[in-house]
Amino acid sequence: MTFLAPHPSTVALLLADARLPGGGHAHSASLEPALRGGMPPADVPAWMVGRATTVSLVEAGTAVVAARLLADAGPWAPEDRDAPPAGGPDGGVDLGADLGADPGVDAVVRAWAARTPSPALRDASRLLGRGYLRVARTLWPRSAAVRVLVRHDAASRRPAGLTTGTTSGTTTGTTTGTGTLPRAVVLGAICAAAGMPPADVVRLTVYDDAQTAASALLKLEPLDPLAPARWVLDACAAAEEHVLRVAACATPEDIPSSGAPLTEGWAEAHALTTQRLFRA
């Protein structure tokens, strides 16, 4: 049976849809930490514009650079009748070859981490990355881009010093990489698999962040559910002037480094609280 590929725009719709089970529903895009940290609810619309033009662009740039890198991973793996099912622990990817952590991916992760100073936000993003990788390896099991990340992820889980495929039995110090992949990098792989244009990757990232906050807001503050939908559109509109610049990012150095220190502080405090609705 041959499968027709969906249009990249359709994939963008799927990824932006909160009904996709990737673990996102337990996250508030930093909104709960902000409100608990004392930000007045009336500031939410401005805060959303702030995110769309700062931290969302870091995520978007990371996804764009990862997508460019992974688009070079090669064509789709050939249809393999004997491939194990995609839902298995390693997504049907052959881990026998000791390809392990990918240095290019590591460089992107390091650039992202340097621009995401809050450990709590990095942790939350890595948790989302794991959920996204489940989505990616289940829906795009034969994409070369996704396979690179599945191998990379497996290498990061291998106990330090242990490598597959060594003949001597001694540890060779093969890198276990930069650890669990953040969401933006996994998003890049999916976008590479889907052939999504970079500008759409940016818009998708900005939209998803804004919509995540908007939907969390309804659980945190009493208001007309249509009000935050307006703010999502406003935030996305504010990011529009940055879209082409971020879409042009080609190397890890190109990723924007616009931060939001107050958000980072709130995120750290939130990680220590015991009464949370949302992870971050």
Place this chain on the structure above:
Amino acid sequence: MPETTPAPVLDGTRPTRALRLGVAGPVGVGKSSLIATVCRALADELRIGVITNDIYTDEDARFLRSAGVLDPERIRAVETGACPHTAIRDDVTANLLAAEDLERDFAPLDLVVIESGGDNLTATFSPALVDAQIFVLDVAGGGDVARKGGPGIGRADLLVVNKTDLAPYVGVDVDRMVADASAAREGRAVVALSRTDEASVAALRAWLLGVLERFRGGVHVAQDPGPMAPHFHADEEGGGVLHSHAEGDADHGHTHTHDDAHEHAHEHTPAH
């Protein structure tokens, strides 16, 4: 039809991971207490981990840690974004990742128990998350609840009628409630439990060890109680049979196939 997910098996026979057991039921029926009871009864023979799905995260995990029945490190809380129902059914990602982490950090575990956030009668676990599930009611909720039915009451692997010691104070006839529940469940397992009644705790323990044994033997198949009502199958004569997808008793897993000799139209009666 409800999905069934076999436990992952190595060499075609044996599961490679811990049994995942869900505990669901309305708020306050004693889910956390039941888990504490299970830990107390089995901590010597099983390596156990617990995941809680509180609405305001930490409460259940703290209760269980303070019960002192398990190494506090083995009890983890996940956030549900104010949607405990979603976290055990529509998007089980956070719980799956937490289960993976627990099993990796304390390998090998025999049992991972997942407590759902107290929800309503329709909340049940997806078989993508758990291998078996207990639905808990308590006598204080009233003797009628078992008759009201719902996927958890009707088709969870085990129904627990909890806090039987309170029955005299709330005017509930426990035997009657259990009989109603058994009828609603077409004979699937029911345990009338009180943490102060040794015999009832032993019954719970025996049920759990039985499930674990079948799971390890590779013969347990996760059943989905389903979010929906039993299906209605019209037959050629224009009559029909009400049909639940987990018929049989709860004592052994089985796969269900639609290979009946006659063709049947598949009408889904509206849920509820």
